[in-house]
Amino acid sequence: MPASFLPEYPHKDDIGCSHKLRDENLAPMPRTEFAVKTHRQEYYALITHLDVQIGKILDALDANGQADNTWIFFTADHGLAVGHHGLIGKQNMYDHSVRVPFLVAGPGVAKGAKNDAAIYLQDVMATALDLAGAEKPKHVFYNSLRPLLSGEQKQSSYESIYGAYLDLQRAITHDGWKLIAYPKAKVLRLYHLAEDPQEMNDLAAKPEHAAMKKSLFDRLVKLSADLGDKVDLTTVLP
DSSP states (O other), X not given: OOTTBOSSOTTGGGTTOSTTSTGGGGSOSSOOHHHHHHHHHHHHHHHHHHHHHHHHHHHHHHHTTOGGGOOEEEEOSOOOOTTBTTXXXXXXXXXXXHSOOEEEEOTTOOTTOOOOOOOOTTXXXXXXXXXXXXOOOTTOOOOOXXXXXXXSOOXXXXXXXXXXXXXXXXXXXXXXXXXXXXXTTTEEEEEETTTOTTOOXXXXXXXXXXXXXXXXXXXXXXXHHHTTOOOOGGGGOO
């Protein structure tokens, strides 16, 4: 069972994660240990299956001599909660769903190298254009990862990372902290990811973290406006 397991997420009805949502309707509510373990077993079985299929592709590239002349990007559009925080699906702003895998192999990429710089999975498109020698269109927000992959750049191209689901959830991750906003529920949740990677300790109501909460909220509002997001975040404020 995940350490952050909850039988029921307290704000589920106002963030679009009630039993009316397909993903959340896959298990009983309140959640049971049996249901969560079953889902997690199936989830890991699917990962194992996918790993085998990717292995076939890599073996084929080795066999035809193209492995050293091929760029491979492996990522996903989301993860599943499978019991974390009382949720089952992908429609949430927690790291177990929004922090997706991202692996790259290609010419000049150091074997086993890791980089913790914050990126968007959509950076793949900008990276592909860069590798092909094409110019990135001006309207494209995302950035090429080539400088990170080559080691020329160590830091993220983004000051903060933005997350959204319908008009019911917004989030910003910045400098080891995350603020989640629920406009309909009128709730803010604050996590210090550097110290609380499982996002189990909500600091939003702690007076000693009021300044951090306000700072992240201001950043969230500005980034929302910069990205043309029309959601009204002022409803979240007391």
